Amino acid sequence: MNVTVRTAEVSDWPAVWEMLRPVFRSGETYAVAPDISEHDARNYWLAPSRRTFVAEDEGAVVGTYYLAANFDGNADHICNCGYVTAAAARGRGVARRMLAHSLEAAREAGFRAMQYNCVVSNNLSAIALWKSGGFRIIATLPEAFRHPADGLVDAYVMWKQL
Numbered sequence: 432m433n434v435t436v437r438t439a440e441v442s443d444w445p446a447v448w449e450m451l452r453p454v455f456r457s458g459e460t461y462a463v464a465p466d467i468s469e470h471d472a473r474n475y476w477l478a479p480s481r482r483t484f485v486a487e488d489e490g491a492v493v494g495t496y497y498l499a500a501n502f503d504g505n506a507d508h509i510c511n512c513g514y515v516t517a518a519a520a521r522g523r524g525v526a527r528r529m530l531a532h533s534l535e536a537a538r539e540a541g542f543r544a545m546q547y548n549c550v551v552s553n554n555l556s557a558i559a560l561w562k563s564g565g566f567r568i569i570a571t572l573p574e575a576f577r578h579p580a581d582g583l584v585d586a587y588v589m590w591k592q593l
């Protein structure tokens with residue numbers, strides 16, 4: 432795969448929603464209402480306070496991520512990201528590429544650290560990826576996530592200095 436990452440355009444939304452919809456509907460990985468409407472999902476993923484990107488492989492959109500300040504005011508030097516790879520493109524390095532891009536974009540924007548607030552503890556592929564990118568678990572939130580199959584599971588706060 433020759434994955435490139437670029438800023439998302441409004442016209443990318445249908446392709447982005449195709450990737451987000453099954454992820455949100457499953458309720459397995461994001462702290463987002465599983466029945467979120469397309470309108471609300473768009474306002475969430477493409478919020479003006481966020482920079483949103485898409486990953487492309489040979490012209491096809493295969494991934495998306497956002498970058499945003501995780502806190503306001505005097506804590507806005509820590510950022511947050513969310514990543515989704517199209518189901519058909521998983522396991523081929525798309526998220527690894529988006530992670531590298533996001534770390535670079537965050538450093539360029541002047542953020543001092545990146546924090547993921549709610550990494551579901553049974554999302555093993557994501558946890559392995561974040562750890563391999565230098566993130567560590569700095570807190571465990573007991574039973575913070577209601578997983579549709581596994582019930583109440585812990586969630587992790589994962590953090591990396593930039």
Ligand SMILES: CC(C)(COP(=O)(O)OP(=O)(O)OC[C@H]1O[C@@H](n2cnc3c(N)ncnc32)[C@H](O)[C@@H]1OP(=O)(O)O)[C@@H](O)C(=O)NCCC(=O)NCCS
Pocket residue numbers: 454460514515516517520521522523524525526527528547549550551554555556557559560563
């Ligand atoms: C998590 C997610 C973004 C990973 O995307 P991806 O493009 O498939 O990931 P990559 O191909 O870049 O894999 C990178 C690393 O992730 C880990 N990984 C990926 N798939 C894995 C799997 N099935 N089992 C274990 N580890 C896995 C590995 O560490 C892998 O590194 P390697 O290729 O050197 O072994 C993707 O599965 C996804 O969109 N899931 C739904 C949304 C989600 O969970 N987002 C993250 C929320 S914290």
